[in-house]
Amino acid sequence: MEDYSERLLQETYKQLLETMEQALRLNKEKRLNLKLPEEGFSKEYIEIASSQLYHNFRDRIATGRFEINQDEKWPVADLSSKVLSGKAYIMPDHDEPVVGDLALQEMQEAMREKVTDLAKQGDIAADVFDIITAKWLKGAKHYEAMVNITADDFLKARGLLPKAGGSGRRGGFRDFQRKDIQQQIDILSYTWVTVDEMEVVEEKKGKREVTKWRGESKAIALTSRFGQIRVDGSTDAFAWRVRPGDVFAKFLFGPGRQTALLSQKALNYDPYRQKWEKRLARYLAWIWRISSGRTQEGLFVKTLVNAAGMEINKARPSRTRERLEEALDLLQSDQVITAWQYESFNEEITRKRGWWKEWANSKILITAPYSIIEHYKKIKNH
Numbered sequence: 001m002e003d004y005s006e007r008l009l010q011e012t013y014k015q016l017l018e019t020m021e022q023a024l025r026l027n028k029e030k031r032l033n034l035k036l037p038e039e040g041f042s043k044e045y046i047e048i049a050s051s052q053l054y055h056n057f058r059d060r061i062a063t064g065r066f067e068i069n070q071d072e073k074w075p076v077a078d079l080s081s082k083v084l085s086g087k088a089y090i091m092p093d094h095d096e097p098v099v100g101d102l103a104l105q106e107m108q109e110a111m112r113e114k115v116t117d118l119a120k121q122g123d124i125a126a127d128v129f130d131i132i133t134a135k136w137l138k139g140a141k142h143y144e145a146m147v148n149i150t151a152d153d154f155l156k157a158r159g160l161l162p163k164a165g166g167s168g169r170r171g172g173f174r175d176f177q178r179k180d181i182q183q184q185i186d187i188l189s190y191t192w193v194t195v196d197e198m199e200v201v202e203e204k205k206g207k208r209e210v211t212k213w214r215g216e217s218k219a220i221a222l223t224s225r226f227g228q229i230r231v232d233g234s235t236d237a238f239a240w241r242v243r244p245g246d247v248f249a250k251f252l253f254g255p256g257r258q259t260a261l262l263s264q265k266a267l268n269y270d271p272y273r274q275k276w277e278k279r280l281a282r283y284l285a286w287i288w289r290i291s292s293g294r295t296q297e298g299l300f301v302k303t304l305v306n307a308a309g310m311e312i313n314k315a316r317p318s319r320t321r322e323r324l325e326e327a328l329d330l331l332q333s334d335q336v337i338t339a340w341q342y343e344s345f346n347e348e349i350t351r352k353r354g355w356w357k358e359w360a361n362s363k364i365l366i367t368a369p370y371s372i373i374e375h376y377k378k379i380k381n382h
Helices: 002-028 052-063 101-139 151-157 175-189 264-268 275-290 301-307 317-333 347-351 356-360 370-381
Strands: 045-049 076-078 084-090 147-150 191-204 207-218 220-229 235-244 259-263 296-300 339-342 363-367
Touching: 045 101, 045 264, 052 084, 052 101, 052 191, 052 275, 084 101, 101 147, 101 151, 101 175, 101 235, 101 259, 101 264, 101 275, 147 151, 151 175, 151 235, 175 191, 175 220, 175 235, 207 220, 259 264, 259 275, 264 275, 275 296, 275 301, 275 317, 275 370, 296 301, 301 317, 301 356, 301 363, 317 339, 317 356, 347 356
Parallel strands: none
Antiparallel strands: 045 259, 076 084, 084 191, 147 235, 191 207, 220 235, 296 363, 339 363
């Protein structure tokens, strides 16, 4: 019976492949008008949210900047800025009451372990968050709509290639890669975002007005998990029905919609060896959106170092400088940026003791790609 099922599956696959090849041939010969599906993340840019809240939250996730202290029951990250006041907590659901001191301690330890995981793989979690948002923005018709996405979708979006099959080996992505994605989905599903006050744009009687808003939701809304059964009866979930949480999704439709273009390279950069490039690409995508298409941005060195989640090595500042410049060179080579240069920086100061202070306060001029400039100019003019 098993051999028959296998032969039937192979025959069905063969027929499907032949049908697809014939359809593609007819389409090429213009004898068939075939509308091919777009690759979800194959373009030069993906669309993500651009609000201050989204940017701050993703930064805390990527860098693992959650604090564990006695004043808070759960790990917390401050999301506040000039235009918003809020926090993110890694904690169980409100409808999951934790009864008893021992149960509370065990749950707190479990949440702290997630912070430890973010410290190691936070950039993957930030990628996952961006990919969920991008896929949802592309397919959702309403802010409460859900999208289906698999672990393989995430891995492909990050530019990873499945292993080729052959010699008795099964091709495709490996389970340990899928489990990495599962782990980040799990962390995001336990992360709550509380907004005490945030400025939002609302449409009232045909006019846009800036109002104050407050609310709370999970970072992502997750309604279903699908996967394979483990030996112990639990499930390895490698597919999900998901969307960004209400605090993000609610403001991504209609007037006041805030989105930005993120270079595909930001997803492709290695989350371990290319943290600088990955985080700077995200930061610049946000900066270009809020500057409404300015050709060139002058950014302090200390701002860029902080955006990368790093600190200046005060004992050997030349190492930090070399790494920052190496990252900017790669961003330019990969066309994430068009060019970069110091606004004014005297190399002679590097011979002085404590020269890093002046370097940290110097500015670097970064030019956005032409496509980014034109895209935001059209939005501004509209």
